[in-house]
Amino acid sequence: MEKVSVIVCSTELPEEKFFEGLEENASYIREVVIPFELKVDTGIHTLCLQEELKGKSLTKSELRNELTSRASSENILYLSSSTILEEDFIAELLEERNATSADIVFANPIYSFEGKEEVKNLEQTFGNEKALLSSLAVEDHIPEWGILTTKSVIERGGGFDPFLEDYEFYDFIYRNISWLKLRLSELTYFTQEIKETFIDTAWRSYVLRKMLKNFDWKEDIFPYLSWDEKPEVAKATALTLIGDRLSSYFDFLNASNCYREALLHFHNQETLRRLVDSFKNMGFFDKAREILSPEQGISKDVLERELELVNNLEKAIRELEQAVEEGKVVEALAAATEFAEVYSGAPIYNIFGVINWIKKDMENAYQFFYKAVTMNPLNKDFCFNLTSVARDLGKEKNVEKLYSILLSS
Numbered sequence: 001m002e003k004v005s006v007i008v009c010s011t012e013l014p015e016e017k018f019f020e021g022l023e024e025n026a027s028y029i030r031e032v033v034i035p036f037e038l039k040v041d042t043g044i045h046t047l048c049l050q051e052e053l054k055g056k057s058l059t060k061s062e063l064r065n066e067l068t069s070r071a072s073s074e075n076i077l078y079l080s081s082s083t084i085l086e087e088d089f090i091a092e093l094l095e096e097r098n099a100t101s102a103d104i105v106f107a108n109p110i111y112s113f114e115g116k117e118e119v120k121n122l123e124q125t126f127g128n129e130k131a132l133l134s135s136l137a138v139e140d141h142i143p144e145w146g147i148l149t150t151k152s153v154i155e156r157g158g159g160f161d162p163f164l165e166d167y168e169f170y171d172f173i174y175r176n177i178s179w180l181k182l183r184l185s186e187l188t189y190f191t192q193e194i195k196e197t198f199i200d201t202a203w204r205s206y207v208l209r210k211m212l213k214n215f216d217w218k219e220d221i222f223p224y225l226s227w228d229e230k231p232e233v234a235k236a237t238a239l240t241l242i243g244d245r246l247s248s249y250f251d252f253l254n255a256s257n258c259y260r261e262a263l264l265h266f267h268n269q270e271t272l273r274r275l276v277d278s279f280k281n282m283g284f285f286d287k288a289r290e291i292l293s294p295e296q297g298i299s300k301d302v303l304e305r306e307l308e309l310v311n312n313l314e315k316a317i318r319e320l321e322q323a324v325e326e327g328k329v330v331e332a333l334a335a336a337t338e339f340a341e342v343y344s345g346a347p348i349y350n351i352f353g354v355i356n357w358i359k360k361d362m363e364n365a366y367q368f369f370y371k372a373v374t375m376n377p378l379n380k381d382f383c384f385n386l387t388s389v390a391r392d393l394g395k396e397k398n399v400e401k402l403y404s405i406l407l408s409s
Helices: 016-023 060-069 089-100 129-135 151-156 168-176 202-214 217-221 231-248 252-265 269-282 285-291 300-325 329-339 346-358 362-375 380-393 396-406
Strands: 004-008 029-034 046-048 075-079 083-085 104-113 116-119 147-150 182-193
Touching (some): 075 089, 089 147, 168 202, 202 396, 217 231, 231 252, 231 269, 252 269, 329 346, 362 396
Parallel strands (some): 004 075, 029 046
Antiparallel strands (some): 075 147, 083 182, 104 116
């Protein structure tokens, strides 16, 4: 009987449901490799690397590489400490792999957050893997956990980039998609509990921009565009699509650069609107007003409406900032929370950060400032606030890395 090494790539202690899932698949597990101390007797051989890793500051990628290297089985199953397996989960993935010779086999995730579950039925990727490039978001098609592969596949693919602190699994997919066979086990499910709502989306932007340099846009990423008939329109469309994806990762700086370049190839009102929205989200209200002009082909009615919106947003932000400066923290928090329902740009995250800093909630302040800088790394106030809190928390290197990946070409 084939067995797997279960690799748990997180440092949080699992809950009882995690161990129950392992026990229901125990006959297919050779060992569990974990980076923390386990005080529960699961009846399954467990390799605890807490003492060996003690004192080491490992990125998530480095941790995944280290744990993988210690596995004694050729078969690898990647889990997090909040992954819950159903009965026969491992058997079904092994059967699917053996029937198809796939390099990576995955299942449909059921995402659980605060008692609510969302079932995500994924589409089959097998035989059409390179089409994932066109999505610009491989994470929408393959879960990170509940993944069955082999040590040979990981070794052939060069392992996981140790520079990355997140999104390293999807970077591996992008780098090796030309030969990887990715198979969905269509009738298999697992539950992934969402414990942490803060996602450092800058890593997603970084990996995406790296991928775009390594593949031919015409042949690999956007083959459906009319490159031969309308090359300028095709280039503008591709850049706009990339800008939209970067915007979904809150990287409005690089998104705005894409929109601007797109407009140079083919001027159109839709891309122009997206550029204006990027500047608004960055808090660059002056830049948004500069673009909103009759010379851009904007109708008078639209121009007046957009300018009024930009002015109102800026006015509301200034009033919130003034309220905070005057010490009206409770009032400012209530107003900012309500305002965030209609505008969630970088300035509003910065305001939330300042409020949490005043309340001496440094961890939350750090996360809000981090998000503000992700959205606009060019704002000196956002930079100062994040750097100051990071210094108090000993996270200066995290901030340095954030700037390096956002400002990389």
